[in-house]
Amino acid sequence: MIRINSWRIRALKTAIAPYGYTGTMHLIVLYIRHHPGSRQEDIAEYYSLDKSSVARDARKLEELHHIVRHIDPENRRQYQLDLTPAGQEFLCFLDQIHDEYAEKLKTGFQEEEWAQLEKLLKRMEEEA
Numbered sequence: 001m002i003r004i005n006s007w008r009i010r011a012l013k014t015a016i017a018p019y020g021y022t023g024t025m026h027l028i029v030l031y032i033r034h035h036p037g038s039r040q041e042d043i044a045e046y047y048s049l050d051k052s053s054v055a056r057d058a059r060k061l062e063e064l065h066h067i068v069r070h071i072d073p074e075n076r077r078q079y080q081l082d083l084t085p086a087g088q089e090f091l092c093f094l095d096q097i098h099d100e101y102a103e104k105l106k107t108g109f110q111e112e113e114w115a116q117l118e119k120l121l122k123r124m125e126e127e128a
Contacts, residue, residue: 008101015097019090020064024049025057026094029066029087037080039072055079066090 016026024047031043044054058081061067066087072078083091106114 004105011101012094012097016094019093020060022060023053023057025061028054028057028061028081029083029091030094032067032081032083032087033091036082039075039078039080041078043081061087 012026013021027047027049028043031046032038035042040054040058041051043049044051058067058069058079062069064086065084067081067083069079069081072080109117
């Protein structure tokens with residue numbers, strides 16, 4: 001599973017590099033999709049990332065006009081992050097990349113086999 005995930009990440013990073021995405025920038029927009037207004041600290045904690053790298057990548061995303069950063073009213077030293085329309089559009093591209101890779105992985109499996117694999121992996125995730 002680790003090797004498959006490494007290949008998936010390599011394919012993803014290759015696909016998004018022409019758009020100026022480096023490092024963990026894609027993780028930030030994925031997190032914000034489900035947690036609008038989240039703080040950089042929340043993202044760093046969720047993915048076990050260094051706070052300064054999340055801050056650096058958030059600045060880059062802001063320069064690409066994919067997110068906006070606002071000062072957190074509860075803690076003026078923190079930023080809250082939200083997606084822009086361009087960031088939402090880029091998420092569609094990320095979803096497409098993930099879907100294409102999933103289809104590639106499904107090659108050679110019958111639908112029942114794939115459904116069983118998904119069920120087993122979800123069970124493993126719940127037990128982790």
